[in-house]
Amino acid sequence: MDVSLKEAKSILTPQRSGFLAAGPYPFTHALSSYTGCAFGQTTCGMYCYAQFLPNWAMRRPMASWGEAVEVKVNAAQLLERVLGTMRSEARRRLRIFMSSTTDPYQPLERKHQVTRQCLEVFARYPDLDLLVVQTRSPLAERDLPLLQQIPYAWLSVSIETDDQAYLKRLKGGPQLKKRWELVHAASVAGVRAQITVSPCLSYSNPEAFGRWLLDSGAHRIVVDTTTDGDGAGGERSARTSFAEAEPDWARTTHAHRLYDYLCGQVNETAEVEIGWSNAGFCGIAPRSQ
Numbered sequence: 001m002d003v004s005l006k007e008a009k010s011i012l013t014p015q016r017s018g019f020l021a022a023g024p025y026p027f028t029h030a031l032s033s034y035t036g037c038a039f040g041q042t043t044c045g046m047y048c049y050a051q052f053l054p055n056w057a058m059r060r061p062m063a064s065w066g067e068a069v070e071v072k073v074n075a076a077q078l079l080e081r082v083l084g085t086m087r088s089e090a091r092r093r094l095r096i097f098m099s100s101t102t103d104p105y106q107p108l109e110r111k112h113q114v115t116r117q118c119l120e121v122f123a124r125y126p127d128l129d130l131l132v133v134q135t136r137s138p139l140a141e142r143d144l145p146l147l148q149q150i151p152y153a154w155l156s157v158s159i160e161t162d163d164q165a166y167l168k169r170l171k172g173g174p175q176l177k178k179r180w181e182l183v184h185a186a187s188v189a190g191v192r193a194q195i196t197v198s199p200c201l202s203y204s205n206p207e208a209f210g211r212w213l214l215d216s217g218a219h220r221i222v223v224d225t226t227t228d229g230d231g232a233g234g235e236r237s238a239r240t241s242f243a244e245a246e247p248d249w250a251r252t253t254h255a256h257r258l259y260d261y262l263c264g265q266v267n268e269t270a271e272v273e274i275g276w277s278n279a280g281f282c283g284i285a286p287r288s289q
Contacts, residue, residue: 023282040066
């Protein structure tokens with residue numbers, strides 16, 4: 001793994017178009033504390049569309065996805081500067097996704113703590129509208145006390161399947177058992193939790209997986225596919241090693257079957273909200289509503 005330290009020029013990326021900028025309640029910005037992702041060498045790296053985005057694809061020198069990571073060592077200072085110079089009225093409109101191009105709790109975070117430093121900044125500003133921290137890493141449990149201090153924070157955990165053997169057959173990744181435990185721990189701590197089945201991979205059956213999801217303690221569940229969720233109608237996913245390894249990579253029937261099962265188990269008074277793809281990711285209503 002090639003790890004380098006980087007002084008970033010900016011930290012909040014405006015979302016003017018694309019996946020996060022659409023939907024009922026779009027995000028205004030994305031925040032990435034790292035460039036590249038060490039999880040790129042695991043199963044999620046097989047289908048990750050971030051490897052085709054300009055900030056990585058145009059990187060020099062070139063490196064395979066998952067083999068190099070840049071640590072934005074000044075991320076928290078930049079974030080403090082941006083939030084500190086904003087009027088409260090402007091901060092109240094901020095809806096931030098952390099992160100769309102890397103996992104904020106990849107293994108390097110244990111040492112460099114860039115994500116934790118950014119959360120410490122957010123904890124000093126109680127007036128933002130939304131912060132979603134998206135991860136598949138059990139390391140996020142370390143920062144639950146910090147997330148408790150941020151009234152607009154959600155912890156979103158990727159759980160693409162309930163089949164650990166299937167993940168192992170591909171390229172592995174953080175253990176599913178640990179991810180379920182992370183969601184439960186967040187719920188117990190009073191941190192709003194979301195599960196993203198994104199993309200929905202092969203699973204045991206919709207009833208078994210669905211019951212695990214509904215009983216997890218998550219407040220929201222979002223189901224997505226490789227074709228709906230890559231931001232390019234499946235064009236990016238078609239270029240991935242996942243498409244090479246899985247002949248039926250573009251199949252969406254199993255995702256729809258799981259989504260239909262979940263929707264059939266909840267009603268308007270249920271505490272769990274079910275979302276689909278873009279509308280699900282961008283489905284958290286503003287705090288003012």
